Structures are given as structure tokens and as C-alpha cells.
Amino acid sequence: MPQFSKISLTPPLTNPFSVTIIFPCLYLDLIVFQLIQGDVQMIKTSKLVGRQLFTFFLIAILMIISACSNSSGSASEKKIRIGYLNVMDDAQALLAYDGGYYKAAGLDAEMVQFSSGTDLIKAIVGGQLDAGVLGFTNAVTWAAQGADLKVVGGAQLGFHSILVNKDSDIQTVADLKGRTLASQKQGSTADVVLNGVVLAEENLVREDLNMVYVEPQNAIQSLHAGQVDAAFVFEPFDKIAQLQFEARQIYEIGSVWPFPCMVVITSGEVLEKDRDMINRMLDAQKEAIDVLENNSQEAAEILTPRFIGGDTLDTPNGPVSAVEVIKESIDSQIFNWELTEDQIKRMQEISDIMLEQGSLEKAVNVEDLLDLTWQNEIKG
Secondary structure: OOOOOEEEOOOOOOOHHHHOOOOOHHHHHHHHHHHHHHHHHHHOOOHHHHHHHHHHHHHHHHHHHHHHHHHHHHOOOEEEEEEEEOOHHHHHHHHHHHOOHHHHOOEEEEEEEEOOHHHHHHHHHOOOOOEEEEEOHHHHHHHOOOOOEEEEEEEEEOOOEEEEOOOOOOOOHHHHOOOEEEEOOOOOHHHHHHHHHHOHHHOOOHHHOEEEEOOHHHHHHHHHOOOOOEEEEOOOHHHHHHHHHOOEEEEEHHHHOOOEEEEEEEEHHHHHHOHHHHHHHHHHHHHHHHHHHHOHHHHHHHHHHHHOOOOEEOOOOOOEEHHHHHHHHHHOOOEOOOOOHHHHHHHHHHHHHHHHHOOOOOOOOHHHHEOOHHHHHHHO
16 A cells, blocks of 8 residues: 655756846847847858857757746745645545646645644644644644644545454444454544544443554554454545455444544644635645545546555455545545534534543634635635
């Protein structure tokens, strides 16, 4: 399974002369005209010297053209550092990069991969990132500690499923008592809803289970190997596990308790310094969401290499198309760039759950974290 630790679109300096040429591009035609009408007359006085000068002038003209074309394509580009997790929940951020939407929006995007939202949010707070797509509970946690963070857009409604092996006697969440469950890092959005919603519905607490905290791909590997009894994972790992070793899904929170899992987060400092850069990023991600929702085949063809190496995925029933696996995974999700009033209320519910769990130092009013200026402008 491919890993993308750091991706950059920063172009190399291919023409060192482009930073020193002083001719304005707007006068290129005039320069060429003068070279041809004036200096070429001098060239005629000496064939040898003429050829050398003619060659020199041609090279100079080509350099000017190159400099003008380079400057016109990149002068308005803005560098932006975006953090992400390599899961389907972050598909909008990944597709905006791989599909060229950031570039089209005038952004020179540097994508930085993290293994969890709890690590990603630290990079935003510390100024190493400009923005990220991650679970909103991370913003709540740090806001309770005084960090100046802003949720500026939506991304995806939560899809988290509990998988067991096909021959397991576990049929419901209640059957997990005394069993070993693999899940994401403590404090993550997945961990919050697992304890505050999934287990709470069955009057279970964390201590009733044996918890193992690993990344999603490691969770399904451990499940397949029989090292854990169940796994709480995202897509596309749910779909891959079902196909590769016929894992069985016993619960999916999105169909029971829908909530805005992933959102777009930046810092108040970055937003104040360059709101236009953040708006461009949101524009690009909105384009990506439109493709994810309306043309999942195209999106899958672009995103598949991030999750599956090769053209097919081996299963007990023979190879299946890797693109089709990712397409089905995309189709199981709900991507939405808008945060609705109902979703904001659900976010507040989860913030209150976090306070009850003791993971917040103080209560947080989610409304204070929101800056939906871009969204409101889009909606008119």
C-alpha cells in the first residue's frame, strides 16, 4: 500500500536568466521588431560576426519568451501547506491536489501526510501548516486550551465501521465486551465517537474492552491475523477488508448517528494574514467534492494509486479492479463542503460529550470556532 509522506508541486528554477531579464514582457514584440529591422542590418557587414550575433539575439529572444511565459503562469500563485490523512475521509484534499484543482486555483500546494489528526492539529497550532482536513474534535481539544483555531469549511460526514472476521461469534456492539478492539489513536475523532456514542449506546465504557490503538491499515491486518477480535476503521479499509478476507461489518456509525467528522481547519493567524489563500484552497476542494459526489469513476481513477498498488486487488474470488474498489468506497461516503445548522448542532453535541469524558479542560462553544465567511459568500 503506497505511502505519501510529503508531496510538493514547487517547480525547479529551470531558467536562471528569468530572474535577471529586465525587458518588460509587454514590449517583447517591439524588441523583436527592433532586433530584426536594426541589428540584422549590421549582421550583413560580416558573415562570421553576423552569424554569431544572430545566434546570440535568437537565444536572447527565446529566453525573454521563456521568462514571460513562466512569470505569467506563476506570478499570482501562492504557496500553501496542507496537512492530510491518507484515508477516504480526506478525499477532497487528495483529489484537489492529484486532480490539479489547487494549481488551477493559483496555489502552489505542499501536501504533508500525518498518521492521525492529533498530530496534524499540532502542526497547525505550531505554524508548520497553513490548513488541514481532519476531525473537528481536534480543533475543540486545542481551543479548550486557548489555541486560536478556525473551522472554515466542511468535508465529509463520518463513516466509521466495526469489522469482525467472517466466522466470528460477535454479532453486535454489545458482544464486544471483554474482546479486543483495534481503533485509532486516543483523543482522535474516531476515539471520541467510539466511546461517546457507539459504546455508550450499549452501556459500555472503554475499560470493558481491551483497546489497541493503531492506524487503520494495521487494524485490518491485525484483524485478518486474528490478533484482535474487531476493528473500528474508515474507508477504503472497510471495503478492502471485506473483499480481501471477507470481513463482516456489524456497525457503521454514519447510518446510525450521522455527524460532520472531517472539516477544514486553519489558524486564526493564517486566516487574518491571507484569507484569499484559504478561500482559494476551499474553492479547489469544493471542485473536488463536486467530482467525488457526481463523478466517482473519474475520482477513483485519480485516487486509486494512493490506496492500492497495482491495477487489481486479490480476493478469495479472484482479482477485482482496484479502481472499482475505490469507486465503491467513494460512493459509500457523503462529502459536503457546507456545514449546515443541523451539523453544527451535532458538533456541539460531540463537544459536550468530550467534556463529559474529561478530555476537555473547559466547555467549548463550537460557534466560536466557526468562520464560515467563504461558505456564506458562495451561497450568496
